[in-house]
Each structure stands twice: as C-alpha cells, then as structure tokens.
Amino acid sequence: MADLPTIRWGIVTTGLIASWFVEDLVLNRPDAKVKHIIQSIGSSSLEKGQKFAKQYCPTQTPQLYDSYEKVYNDPNVDIVYIGTPHGYHYRDCLQAIAAGKNILCEKSFAINAKQAKEVFDAAKKKNVYIAEAMWLRHRPLYRKLQELLHQDKVIGEVTRVYSDFAVELDIPSLPSTSRYKDLSLGAGSLLDIGVYSLTWLAGGLEERGSENTELPRIMASQRHEDGIEVSTVAILEYPDGRQGVSSCTTKAKGAPSRIFAVYHGTDGHIEVSGDAPSVPESFTVWARQKDSGSADKVLFDKEDYEKKEYTFPKVGRGFVWEADNTALDVLEGRKESKIVPWATTMHVLEIMDEIRRQGGTVYPGE
Numbered sequence: 375m376a377d378l379p380t381i382r383w384g385i386v387t388t389g390l391i392a393s394w395f396v397e398d399l400v401l402n403r404p405d406a407k408v409k410h411i412i413q414s415i416g417s418s419s420l421e422k423g424q425k426f427a428k429q430y431c432p433t434q435t436p437q438l439y440d441s442y443e444k445v446y447n448d449p450n451v452d453i454v455y456i457g458t459p460h461g462y463h464y465r466d467c468l469q470a471i472a473a474g475k476n477i478l479c480e481k482s483f484a485i486n487a488k489q490a491k492e493v494f495d496a497a498k499k500k501n502v503y504i505a506e507a508m509w510l511r512h513r514p515l516y517r518k519l520q521e522l523l524h525q526d527k528v529i530g531e532v533t534r535v536y537s538d539f540a541v542e543l544d545i546p547s548l549p550s551t552s553r554y555k556d557l558s559l560g561a562g563s564l565l566d567i568g569v570y571s572l573t574w575l576a577g578g579l580e581e582r583g584s585e586n587t588e589l590p591r592i593m594a595s596q597r598h599e600d601g602i603e604v605s606t607v608a609i610l611e612y613p614d615g616r617q618g619v620s621s622c623t624t625k626a627k628g629a630p631s632r633i634f635a636v637y638h639g640t641d642g643h644i645e646v647s648g649d650a651p652s653v654p655e656s657f658t659v660w661a662r663q664k665d666s667g668s669a670d671k672v673l674f675d676k677e678d679y680e681k682k683e684y685t686f687p688k689v690g691r692g693f694v695w696e697a698d699n700t701a702l703d704v705l706e707g708r709k710e711s712k713i714v715p716w717a718t719t720m721h722v723l724e725i726m727d728e729i730r731r732q733g734g735t736v737y738p739g740e
C-alpha cells in the first residue's frame with residue numbers, strides 16, 4: 375500500500391450509510407488503487423463521532439468534530455463525503471462548496487433538479503469536484519452489463535426493461551423524525567429506492583448516458599400513506615419506441631427469485647439478481663440461437679436460448695469501486711465523475727420530478 379496515492383476524507387454524519395462507506399474505505403484490499411484516510415468526522419454530537427470512529431475505523435485516528443461546518447473548514451480534508459438525508463443534501467453541498475471542498479454526496483443527490491442545478495452551478499464557480507454517490511454505476515457488474523448490452527449487443531437491440539425495488543418497511547412505527555417519515559428530509563420511496571430502479575432502466579435504455587438530455591415520455595402513478603409516498607410505478611417511453619417500467623415500494627418484499635431487473639432485446643434477454651437492486655450479484659444472459667418454430671408463440675422456448683451466467687464477487691459492502699474512482703478523480707484533478715457525470719444526475723432528477731408531478735408528491739419548499 376506504501377506507493378499508493380493518498381486521499382483524506384472528511385465524513386459528514388455518523389448514520390447508517392456513513393458507517394457502511396467508512397467500513398469499505400478502510401478495508402484492507404490487495405487491489406486498492408488509493409489509500410483512503412479518514413481525516414475527520416463531523417456529527418451532531420461528539421459522542422456519536424467517538425463511538426463511530428471506534429467501531430468503523432478503529433485503525434485510524436480521525437479528527438472528531440461536533441458540526442459539519444468544521445469538516446468543511448478542515449484544511450487537511452481533500453474531499454467531503456455527505457451522508458445526510460435527501461432533504462439536507464442541497465444545504466450541505468452548498469456549505470461544503472462555499473468552503474472550497476470537493477464532494478461526494480449520497481443519492482438521491484437533491485430533492486429536485488432545480489436544487490441540483492444550483493449545486494452544480496456553485497461547484498463550477500468554485501472549481502470543486504462534486505458527484506452523486508450512485509454507487510451502483512461504479513459496480514463492475516453494472517459496467518459489464520452495459521458493455522454486453524451496448525457494445526457487444528449480446529441480446530441485439532434493447533427494446534424493453536423492467537425493474538423493481540420492493541422493501542417492506544413499517545413506516546407508521548418509526549419516529550416522526552425518521553428520514554422515511556419526515557417530508558422535510560425527503561421521505562418517500564422514489565427518492566430512496568426508486569432511483570435504483572430508474573438506474574437499472576437507464577442501463578438498458580440510455581446507453582448514451584451523460585450525453586442523453588432528452589427526457590422520455592413518462593406516465594406515472596404514486597400512492598401515499600399518511601402523506602408519505604409509498605409506491606411508484608412509472609412507464610418511460612423513448613422516441614424510438616423503447617419502453618421501460620420502473621417501480622418501487624416500501625409496502626412489499628422483493629420476489630424470492632431475487633430477480634429485480636429484466637432486459638428484453640431483439641435477440642434475447644438478461645435477468646439481473648441479487649440481495650437487492652442496490653446489491654446486485656449476478657446476471658444471466660439468454661441469447662437466442664434459433665427459432666424452434668413452435669406453433670404456440672405464447673410458450674417460453676427455453677431450448678432456443680444459450681444461457682450464460684455472470685457472477686461478481688462481493689468486496690466489502692460494495693462501495694470500494696465508488697471510493698477508488700472518486701478518489702482518483704479528485705487526485706487527478708477532474709471536477710466531474712466520468713461514471714456519474716452531472717448530466718446523469720440531472721437527467722434522473724428531471725425524470726423523478728416529472729414522476730412526482732404526475733404522482734402528486736410535493737416536498738416542503740417546492
């Protein structure tokens with residue numbers, strides 16, 4: 375590890391995702407591209423910071439702060455990781471930018487596209503790096519899937535995609551301050567987990583990724599309980615006829631088959647599975663070899679397909695690729711991530727804005 379470039383992280387919050395991310399930052403990996411230092415941790419309470427540091431980065435000695443601002447103003451911090459709830463990302467990013475810090479900010483990057491645009495404009499003015507921590511896009515599985523779909527065209531032209539993220543949460547039992555319940559924190563299934571379903575859809579339908587500024591036609595419906603959006607279904611239709619269905623809910627468990635995304639192409643199918651749509655493990659390519667000419671076109675013709683499974687090893691909690699890629703971006707002087715460029719974040723937020731407009735989900739201040 376001695377010769378690796380080093381990056382010094384300022385961690386903002388001691389919440390769940392901050393703990394997962396830090397665990398991966400300090401993981402001892404033979405193939406690490408960067409040495410990650412936990413330089414400082416900012417929390418609403420010093421005690422929380424002490425407990426967090428002891429539990430998740432015991433081999434390091436971060437400076438502990440009782441505020442986020444002190445992390446932003448720490449001259450020894452190269453990049454700030456923001457793990458606050460959605461409703462605070464806008465505020466926290468703007469404060470970190472004002473202090474001249476580079477930023478990796480959790481998904482969903484902001485409540486809406488307008489907030490994100492302001493943040494990106496501010497980052498541009500200050501000439502700092504900023505990226506949304508959409509870790510899925512950094513995973514080798516997602517990148518291989520895109521290569522097979524769009525470069526190798528293993529299932530021909532992608533025509534349809536389905537993706538669902540279902541989690542059974544007992545939201546009424548949670549305290550009113552929970553990020554799953556408090557609208558000012560951005561509560562709602564779309565911003566929390568629907569963003570993954572949309573990312574799986576984009577993986578198939580939007581090969582152009584960052585350059586794609588055109589919004590698909592969107593037809594969406596959302597359901598609410600006690601004012602919180604608990605289910606979303608959205609149909610996305612692209613000008614050339616490709617269609618996708620993206621759904622999410624906090625009212626049901628995911629299917630036991632563990633398949634959460636299906637890609638249909640002119641010459642086959644791909645099914646993606648894993649512990650959750652945020653934790654994919656493998657995908658199966660069903661490439662059509664022949665047409666057995668069966669008279670009943672309704673029946674599945676398994677024997678017409680060649681099946682190939684791609685499995686990806688688990689490394690830590692799966693944040694290592696995002697961590698290394700982001701650190702290298704900053705160390706090499708980039709201001710945007712190639713993997714999650716600003717345009718991609720804007721595009722997904724614009725889609726979610728339209729889904730919420732049709733579904734009737736409004737956040738405080740909108």
Ligand SMILES: NC(=O)C1=CN([C@@H]2O[C@H](COP(=O)(O)OP(=O)(O)OC[C@H]3O[C@@H](n4cnc5c(N)ncnc54)[C@H](OP(=O)(O)O)[C@@H]3O)[C@@H](O)[C@H]2O)C=CC1
Nearest residue numbers: 387388389390391392417418457458459460480481482553
């Ligand atoms: N990539 C992934 O797999 C995951 C990403 N996330 C994303 O991470 C973000 C945070 O989620 P998660 O870690 O689960 O949330 P938690 O509720 O576990 O943690 C959020 C932290 O934010 C700080 N905070 C500041 N103000 C508030 C407030 N008013 N209410 C609650 N917390 C506050 C607290 O830290 P402190 O007291 O230390 O200041 C708190 O611990 C979200 O954007 C979410 O979408 C979440 C889970 C998984």
Ligand SMILES: O=C1OC[C@@H](O)[C@H](O)[C@H]1O
Nearest residue numbers: 391481541566567650652
């Ligand atoms: O990003 C996430 O992935 C896992 C979910 O359980 C969590 O609520 C969400 O924030």
